Amino acid sequence: MLTPAPSTSDRAPQRVKHPRVLSIAGSDPSGGAGIQADIKSISAHGGYAMAVLTALTAQNTQGVQGVHIPPVAFLSSQLDAVAADISLDAVKIGMLADAQVMRAVGDWLAVTRPAVVVLDPVMVATSGDLLVAEGAHEALLELLKFTHLVTPNLPELAVLLNQAEAGSWAEALEQGQQLAAAHEVLVLVKGGHLPGEECPDALVWPDGTHQEFRAPRIATKNTHGTGCSLSSAVATLRAQTGDWVESVRLAKEWLSGALVTADDLGVGSGAGPINHLHALWANAPAAAGTFSDELWADCAPQRQAIFELDFIKELAAGTLESKHFAYYLAQDALYLGTYSRVLARASSLAPTEEEQKFWAQGAQNCIEVEMSLHRDWLSQFPLESPMGPVTKHYLDHLQAVACSGSYGEVVAAVLPCYWLYAEVGRVLHSDYLSYSGKHPYGAWLESYADEDFSRATERAVAIADTAARHGSAPERERMRAAFAHSAQYEVDFFAAPHRRVDADLGARRD
Ligand SMILES: Nc1ncnc2c1ncn2[C@@H]1O[C@H](COP(=O)(O)OP(=O)(O)OP(=O)(O)O)[C@@H](O)[C@H]1O
Numbered sequence: 160m161l162t163p164a165p166s167t168s169d170r171a172p173q174r175v176k177h178p179r180v181l182s183i184a185g186s187d188p189s190g191g192a193g194i195q196a197d198i199k200s201i202s203a204h205g206g207y208a209m210a211v212l213t214a215l216t217a218q219n220t221q222g223v224q225g226v227h228i229p230p231v232a233f234l235s236s237q238l239d240a241v242a243a244d245i246s247l248d249a250v251k252i253g254m255l256a257d258a259q260v261m262r263a264v265g266d267w268l269a270v271t272r273p274a275v276v277v278l279d280p281v282m283v284a285t286s287g288d289l290l291v292a293e294g295a296h297e298a299l300l301e302l303l304k305f306t307h308l309v310t311p312n313l314p315e316l317a318v319l320l321n322q323a324e325a326g327s328w329a330e331a332l333e334q335g336q337q338l339a340a341a342h343e344v345l346v347l348v349k350g351g352h353l354p355g356e357e358c359p360d361a362l363v364w365p366d367g368t369h370q371e372f373r374a375p376r377i378a379t380k381n382t383h384g385t386g387c388s389l390s391s392a393v394a395t396l397r398a399q400t401g402d403w404v405e406s407v408r409l410a411k412e413w414l415s416g417a418l419v420t421a422d423d424l425g426v427g428s429g430a431g432p433i434n435h436l437h438a439l440w441a442n443a444p445a446a447a448g449t450f451s452d453e454l455w456a457d458c459a460p461q462r463q464a465i466f467e468l469d470f471i472k473e474l475a476a477g478t479l480e481s482k483h484f485a486y487y488l489a490q491d492a493l494y495l496g497t498y499s500r501v502l503a504r505a506s507s508l509a510p511t512e513e514e515q516k517f518w519a520q521g522a523q524n525c526i527e528v529e530m531s532l533h534r535d536w537l538s539q540f541p542l543e544s545p546m547g548p549v550t551k552h553y554l555d556h557l558q559a560v561a562c563s564g565s566y567g568e569v570v571a572a573v574l575p576c577y578w579l580y581a582e583v584g585r586v587l588h589s590d591y592l593s594y595s596g597k598h599p600y601g602a603w604l605e606s607y608a609d610e611d612f613s614r615a616t617e618r619a620v621a622i623a624d625t626a627a628r629h630g631s632a633p634e635r636e637r638m639r640a641a642f643a644h645s646a647q648y649e650v651d652f653f654a655a656p657h658r659r660v661d662a663d664l665g666a667r668r669d
């Protein structure tokens with residue numbers, strides 16, 4: 160049967176938002192090349208990645224220690240299982256270890272005829288180790304009739320043409336034209352193996368025309384799997400854009416970002432992997448705790464300001480006048496009543512039952528603390544005190560976030576009250592332990608050692624991190640702003656007793 164060559168034109172493209180992309184390739188257990196790289200690259204571009212294994216390699220960033228080829232009948236079973244159930248928008252073919260494997264893939268392609276087929280004619284790993292049986296390239300050439308785009312590096316291009324390896328970019332283009340014309344196939348000639356400041360690539364059409372893509376060479380030894388990753392990216396993008404030129408342009412731009420940030424990964428001591436998910440990780444902190452670490456660093460000025468306040472210094476020293484303490488307690492009781500409702504709002508927005516319960520428990524605790532303030536403290540330090548301006552502003556801010564903010568924003572807004580209070584408590588309590596004699600605020604300072612409260616604070620911080628991880632970049636910015644406002648109000652809250660009481664006594668206003 161004569162099989163018509165697949166069209167390499169861009170006419171009547173099929174565009175898919177999340178293309179279903181199958182990689183037919185070998186496994187690289189170190190995760191930088193083969194199907195592991197393909198899955199990351201396809202996913203990084205918004206594709207749904209699938210993988211049929213042609214071979215298992217034992218390899219790492221230093222080299223390939225072994226290759227195992229499963230029975231070829233099982234390769235065919237994998238291919239048939241996928242195709243019987245799932246429409247394939249694109250197929251990327253990588254390592255095919257011998258002629259038998261190539262023929263099995265060819266038989267499957269002849270029947271399946273996927274809409275986009277990108278063939279990376281893998282022969283040698285970045286480390287220089289051979290990944291294909293010698294002489295199998297004849298069978299590989301047979302696959303070109305089912306291929307839309309073939310992506311050889313310079314040594315592979317030379318083997319496919321039975322020629323010496325190109326020594327210059329002009330020679331590489333010339334060889335690309337020969338391959339494209341001989342097999343009626345679109346060729347991506349890759350200049351990564353040439354010396355020089357640039358890493359040029361070019362799409363070469365069977366009619367000899369070509370389109371170049373230039374990019375600076377990035378100074379990194381971590382280039383393991385660039386070819387696998389690029390071909391998977393192009394396959395995915397072609398299914399999305401319907402345009403080869405645009406697909407290669409976008410893929411190369413992405414690859415540059417993955418190479419520039421490759422050294423961040425610290426994987427292995429040889430040629431390490433590229434950073435496939437660099438764009439995703441730039442927007443979402445990868446490690447749990449990163450966001451809260453940033454919040455903590457952001458509020459360093461507020462933390463310092465709190466410990467410089469007369470209220471805190473005098474409370475620690477036991478010299479705080481009772482009128483200031485009474486004002487603070489009265490405002491705290493007023494604050495807690497509304498703060499409890501804001502925690503209840505966090506509970507009602509919580510995405511899990513555990514978090515719902517955590518905030519509901521927090522809301523209940525606040526009411527209990529408010530009641531005990533009245534019962535145990537305000538009876539000793541009686542003060543008729545209306546809501547002060549700082550209390551009002553702080554609560555207005557919390558209620559505004561509770562009213563119109565997302566869960567993450569509400570969590571960020573309520574967090575300083577846990578976190579800064581716990582920090583003040585930690586420092587004051589340890590000062591108190593070294594205090595000699597009877598401290599006038601001893602009972603109050605002892606309450607700071609509450610284990611439950613520090614556990615609740617840790618949980619609230621962890622919840623904020625999870626919410627930040629799930630949120631978009633703009634939402635994280637809003638969380639950061641909500642947290643910063645509350646952190647500043649915490650400072651103002653501790654500063655208020657001296658400001659307000661003294662102002663009141665002076666002017667009898669407010
Ligand atoms: N240091 C680098 N800086 C920028 N781009 C690079 C660099 N090294 C390779 N590239 C690009 O990576 C892509 C793959 O090129 P290369 O010729 O290295 O393929 P390959 O040998 O098949 O890759 P591998 O065997 O590592 O998977 C090309 O787009 C090439 O231009």
Ligand SMILES: Cc1ncc(CO)c(N)n1
Binds near residue numbers: 216290387
């Ligand atoms: C499995 C596998 N496929 C392809 C390459 C080429 O980088 C590799 N090193 N390993």
